[in-house]
Amino acid sequence: MLIKRLEVKGFKSLKDVVWEPGSLTILIGPNGSGKSNILLALSFLQNIASGNLDNFIQENGGITRVAWDGSVRFIKVQLQSFFEIFALPTDTYYSLELALRNDTYRILKEICSEEYYDNDEKTNKLNTLIYREAGVSKITGSNGLSDIAVKIKNRLESFLSIATTPHQYDTSLYILKENIADTKIYRHLDTQSQANIRRPLITRFNKQIDSDGQNLVNVLHTLYSENRDFENDINTAMRAAFGDEFDRLVFPPAADQLVQLRIRWKSLKREQSMLDLSDGTIRFLFLMTVLCNPEPPSLIAIDEPETGLHPSMFPIIAEYAAEASKRTQVIFSTHSPQFLDAFSDCDVTTTVTSWENGETKIKNLDGEALKEWLTHYSLGTLFLSGDLEALA
Structure with missing residues (x-):
């Protein structure tokens, strides 16, 4: 799935926003400009499709905290996406x-x-x-669009969320639901000493990192052990970041049914456990695992991926992100000019966010004008000078 256009009204700081991301997109803007709220809007959509809309609203403080300025009467989200159904290119439009x-x-x-x-x-x-409006409830089933007695436990949930099988509902509807529900938005990675990410875990066959990132070891264990290309990608990235002293990852059993991650270094006799690793090393492993995944989610969005990392790692991340964007849609949110710089040679959509009159404004940069400027300046330099937003 590729999100071609996202329109959001009345949600958090997004009073009235239209956004057209690309296969690889960088959101950049100062702190407080609303970048994180754009990712939160993607999470909003994901929860709509998953049947967790009401839980999402309550977890974010209730509807008045979710609404712009706590005063709007309506919240609207509208999505245009693209995917192929039986090799047939299709645009889908969804609004709630x-x-x-x-x-x-x-x-x-x-x-x-x-x-x-x-x-x-x-x-x-x-x-x-x-079609759901003014008491009319219609959804496409195996026999076409018709009135239905919708089997939905909570009337505060979407009809989209009940399209759980292609045999009962239209195939396009099922695929759309699955694609939106499959998106992964990573907004915070806890790497503190007591975090689960540093602890041995019950061995599970996981191929996707959860939104909180805490099952990283299980995903690495699964993919690193069974997929030679993934193993080579991780080893290559780790050597690019830490030099040839890096040997490999190992996963010795920690106890009955528990698995742990250790890093083997050529110059050390003792392998380093997750408890020994720096925050930056764990965060880099997390990013590489997400980006190198051979079976990625339908969309990957990561808030402030530069956190805790040395700038020398940014070009490595850019290289792997560009490759990942050939398999799925990749979105980063950052306020780091150095991180943006790393993508100067990539085919990237750059979206600049700003805060004006109490609301978030976003602008995509003009491609041809941007290319001309990039022959003389880097993306980060243009952002710092203020010229980047002027190109939008």
């Missing part, structure tokens, strides 16, 4: 609108449709998959 009243909300409108391509040209024929 919430009506707010005091400390409560209800789903006012939910619409989903699709449009196929014919010889790379849009057919201009929309096929409706979900």
Whole structure:
């Protein structure tokens, strides 16, 4: 899945935002400009598709804390995405609108449709998959669009979230639901001494890192042990970051049914455990595991990936991110000009965020004008000078 366009209204600092990310996108702006809220909007969508909308709202302080300035009457999110269904290129459109009243909300409108391509040209024929408005509830099942008695436990959840099988619901609807629910948004990685990421874990077959990153060891153990290309990618990245002293990762059993991660260095007799590793080493391993995953989620978004890392690691991250963006959509949020600099030679969509009159404003940079400037300056230099935003 590729998100082509995301429109958000009334959500957090995103009063009225339209964003068009690319396969590889860098969000950059000063602290407090709303970068993290764009990633939170992606998480909002992910929870809508997963059937966790109400939990998401409560975990974020309730609907008045989620709403812009606590005062808007409506929150709307609208997504245009692209994927192939049975090798047929398809644009899908999904929108959900919430009506707010005091400390409560209800789903006012939910619409989903699709449009196929014919010889790379849009057919201009929309096929409706979900229609929910003013008491009308329709969803596309195996027999087409029809009125339904929706089997949904919580009326505060989306119709999209119930499309759990392609046999009962339209294949396009099922694929869209699965793709949105499969997105991974990484907003904080706890690497403190007592964090689970540093501890031996019950051995589990995991191929995806959870949103909190704490199952990193299980994912590394699974992929590093069974996939030779992944093993080579991790070893190459670690040697690029730490030199030829790096030997390999090892996973000795810690106790009954527990696995741990250790790093073997050529110059040391004793392997280093996760408890011995610096925050930066763990964070680098986390980033490389996410980016080198041979079966990535439908979208990867990482907030402030530069945290705790030496700038010499940034070009390595950029190289692997560019490669990962060929398999999935990759989004980074940063306020580091040095991190942005590392992507100067990449085909990257750069989005600049700013804070104006109490709301987040975003601008994508103009490609041709940006290319001309980059023959003389780096992305980071342009950002620091203020010229980057002027190109948008």
